[in-house]
Amino acid sequence: xxxxxxxxxxxxxxxxxxxxxxxxxxxxxxxxxxxxxxxxxxxxxxxxxxxxxxxxxxxxxxxxxxxxxxxxxxxxxxxxxxxxxxxxxxxxxxxxxxxxxxxxxxxxxxxxxxxxxxxxxxxxxxxxxxxxxxxxxxxxxxxxxxxxxxxxxxxxxxxxxxxxxxxxxxxxxxxxxxxxxxxxxxxxxxxxxxxxxxxxxxxxxxxxxxxxxxxxxxxxxxxxxxxxxxxxxxxxxxxxxxxxxxxxxxxxxxxxxxxxxxxxxxxxxxxxxxxxxxxxxxxxxxxxxxxxxxxxxxxxxxxxxxxxxxxxxxxxxxxxxxxxxxxxxxxxxxxxxxxxxxxxxxxxxxxxxxxxxxxxxxxxxxxxxxxxxxxxxxxxxxxxxxxxxxxxxxxxxxxxxxxxxxxxxxxxxxxxxxxxxxxxxxxxxxxxxxxxxxxxxxxxxxxxxxxxxxxxxxxxxxxxxxxxxxxxxxxxxxxxxxxx
Numbered sequence: 001x002x003x004x005x006x007x008x009x010x011x012x013x014x015x016x017x018x019x020x021x022x023x024x025x026x027x028x029x030x031x032x033x034x035x036x037x038x039x040x041x042x043x044x045x046x047x048x049x050x051x052x053x054x055x056x057x058x059x060x061x062x063x064x065x066x067x068x069x070x071x072x073x074x075x076x077x078x079x080x081x082x083x084x085x086x087x088x089x090x091x092x093x094x095x096x097x098x099x100x101x102x103x104x105x106x107x108x109x110x111x112x113x114x115x116x117x118x119x120x121x122x123x124x125x126x127x128x129x130x131x132x133x134x135x136x137x138x139x140x141x142x143x144x145x146x147x148x149x150x151x152x153x154x155x156x157x158x159x160x161x162x163x164x165x166x167x168x169x170x171x172x173x174x175x176x177x178x179x180x181x182x183x184x185x186x187x188x189x190x191x192x193x194x195x196x197x198x199x200x201x202x203x204x205x206x207x208x209x210x211x212x213x214x215x216x217x218x219x220x221x222x223x224x225x226x227x228x229x230x231x232x233x234x235x236x237x238x239x240x241x242x243x244x245x246x247x248x249x250x251x252x253x254x255x256x257x258x259x260x261x262x263x264x265x266x267x268x269x270x271x272x273x274x275x276x277x278x279x280x281x282x283x284x285x286x287x288x289x290x291x292x293x294x295x296x297x298x299x300x301x302x303x304x305x306x307x308x309x310x311x312x313x314x315x316x317x318x319x320x321x322x323x324x325x326x327x328x329x330x331x332x333x334x335x336x337x338x339x340x341x342x343x344x345x346x347x348x349x350x351x352x353x354x355x356x357x358x359x360x361x362x363x364x365x366x367x368x369x370x371x372x373x374x375x376x377x378x379x380x381x382x383x384x385x386x387x388x389x390x391x392x393x394x395x396x397x398x399x400x401x402x403x404x405x406x407x408x409x410x411x412x413x414x415x416x417x418x419x420x421x422x423x424x425x426x427x428x429x430x431x432x433x434x435x436x437x438x439x440x441x442x443x444x445x446x447x448x449x450x451x452x453x454x455x456x457x458x459x460x461x462x463x464x465x466x467x468x469x470x471x472x473x474x475x476x477x478x479x480x481x482x483x484x
Contacts, residue, residue, distance in 0.1 A: 004044050005075045011037040012082040015122065018115075019089045023096050028115020029122065038125050048076055048132055057134040076132075083129045083136065087143060090122060094147035097154075120154050120163075127167050144174040155179035161186045169429040177434050184429050187422045188300040189225045198229040203246065205232055209253040212246070216297075217290040221416040224297060247298045251305035254291050261287055261406075265310050265329045270440065273313035273330055273399070274406035277363070285409045292413025299438060300417060308436045312399045316407045317414070318427035322399055324391060334398065338391045346384035356382035358390055360397055373397055448474045 015029050015037060022028035049056070060080050062073055097116065123144070130136035144151050156179055159165060165183050172180060201215045216224070230243040255262045255272050260280060262272040278284040298305050309317075311326045324342075328335045341349070341356075358377030362369045372378055373393040382390045415423040427435070452471055460467055 002075070004040055004047075005078070008037070008040045008044055009078060009082065011040065012086065016082075016085055016089055019086070019093055019122070022113075022115035023089075023092050026113050026115060028113075029118045031118060034118045034121045034125075038121065041125055041128065044075075044079070045128060045132065048072070048079070057136070058132055059134045079129065080133055080136075083126060083133070086122065087126055087140060090119070090126065091143045091147060093119065094143070094150040097150035098147060116154060117158055120158050123151075123154075124164070124167055141171060141174065144171075148174050148176070152176045152179040156182045159183060159186065161190060169425065172429070172431065177431075177437060180430055180434050181438060184426055184434075185299070185302075187419050187426050187429075188296070188417065189419060191300060192226050197223075197226045199223045199226065200229045200231075201246075202231050202233055208249055209259070212250045212253075212294075213287065213290050216293050217286060217413075221293075224293070224417060228297070228301070243301070244303050247294070247301065247303040248305050250294060251298065251307060254287075254294065255307045260284075261291065263330075266332055267329055268308075270306070271308050271310045271329060273310040274403040274410065276398075276402040278406055285405060288406045288409035289413035289416075292410040293416055294413075295439070296414045296417035304441045305439055308440050309432070311432055313407070314427060314432050314435060316400065316403075317411055317423070319424040320428070322395060324395060327395060327399060330399065334394075338394065341382070341387055341391060349382065349384045349387060352381055352383075354382065356390070358382065358393065360394060362402070371397065 011033060014033050018027075018029040018033065048058075058076060058080075060077070062077060093115075097113070097119075100113065127137075127140055130140040151174055155168065155175065159168075159182060165186070168175065169183060175183070199215075199219060201212070203211050203215070228243055229238070230246045231238050232242065232246075235242075253259065255264075257264055260275055261278050261284065263275045265271040265273075274288065278288075281287070295305070310330045312322050312330045315322050315326060324335065324338055341354070358373040358380040360371050360373055362371050370378075373390070374380070380386070411423055414426075415421075418426060430438075448471070451474075455462075457467065
């Protein structure tokens with residue numbers, strides 16, 4: 001450590017000086033200095049993590065009697081000083097950024113500062129250092145929560161596919177929809193519109209679902225990454241508009257209740273989860289693979305398809321537990337019944353007045369089948385002591401066990417399009433409402449003035465006649481349906 005630390009100290013001082021300068025000027029830390037700082041921190045972090053005598057995480061200031069390796073005490077204390085110094089300066093930088101962001105929002109300035117490009121990398125290293133010291137992580141994330149607006153701008157502008165975003169994805173409280181969407185979308189392969197290698201589809205509208213299934217489910221996943229060329233039979237139109245129409249139509253067909261693949265929530269017919277009775281179709285699992293691919297492709301192409309997922313489906317794709325409150329929209333009747341069981345007087349429950357045991361009745365192919373919720377469930381009477389377990393097992397069987405195969409196959413299809421191994425992370429990095437906006441859009445009207453203020457022009461200027469006419473037409477309509 002003694003050989004490494006002088007370099008870390010020198011680079012930390014350099015970063016401190018450059019960051020301080022970036023508060024007042026547009027320049028900032030160089031990429032080379034940040035990379036060197038990061039590289040030297042790796043072995044230093046490893047050595048400190050192995051020191052058992054200081055505790056884990058390390059309490060500061062150090063207690064001399066706790067030293068097992070007194071030679072490292074000085075370095076551990078100095079690294080903490082570097083962390084505090086850089087974090088304090090970074091907060092000032094983010095505060096300055098926030099002021100600049102507000103200026104742009106008010107139309108009085110431009111969001112352009114070359115020094116900002118290295119801020120995310122520095123914050124990532126500070127997060128790694130914070131894990132070594134007691135209370136440091138809370139201090140670090142408190143700063144980022146306070147400067148959330150600036151962090152979100154950094155993510156959208158500077159986060160790249162090649163970067164490691166795990167440290168941000170685990171803290172949704174410091175991000176907003178735009179930044180979470182940006183991080184999630186980078187889990188998809190970069191869409192390459194190579195017109196020589198596009199996956200071509202010629203679809204008969206009268207056979208939309210069946211023919212789309214054949215084109216998508218049998219394709220190698222790599223061929224779907226390069227782009228899609230869509231054409232309807234006996235129609236001349238091609239291009240992005242036709243592709244968007246196909247995405248919308250095929251998704252509406254997939255989620256059509258008549259096709260029995262998905263069930264719509266009673267209180268919100270846009271919201272779906274897999275149908276436990278879908279097994280009546282022998283090809284249902286292949287269609288769930290197809291469905292997963294289509295939804296992932298729609299997200300990758302940034303096409304809204306007019307449906308959203310119910311929370312029970314979203315949570316399973318994220319690999320998360322489903323609770324009673326999560327089923328409120330999917331099955332209001334079951335939710336209400338379970339709430340009543342949990343709230344009933346204990347003496348009434350213990351009297352066996354309800355006549356409940358640990359079983360569930362399931363309809364299969366027109367007949368009723370009794371399924372035990374646990375081994376020996378038929379002989380276990382629900383009482384005040386085990387009713388919470390009963391409700392939990394009932395929910396898990398109804399919304400997990402009974403649709404585990406469809407969910408698994410949908411997830412497999414989705415993963416075929418996403419980068420390998422990132423399917424659960426994709427859904428965990430988003431709020432359900434985020435995915436709603438990505439798949440369905442916003443129901444609120446678009447603010448044209450805000451749209452105009454945040455528009456970037458390519459090959460045109462804001463003062464060009466065509467641009468002026470465009471905004472005049474839009475501003476003449478008070479209500480424009482929203483899209484995210």
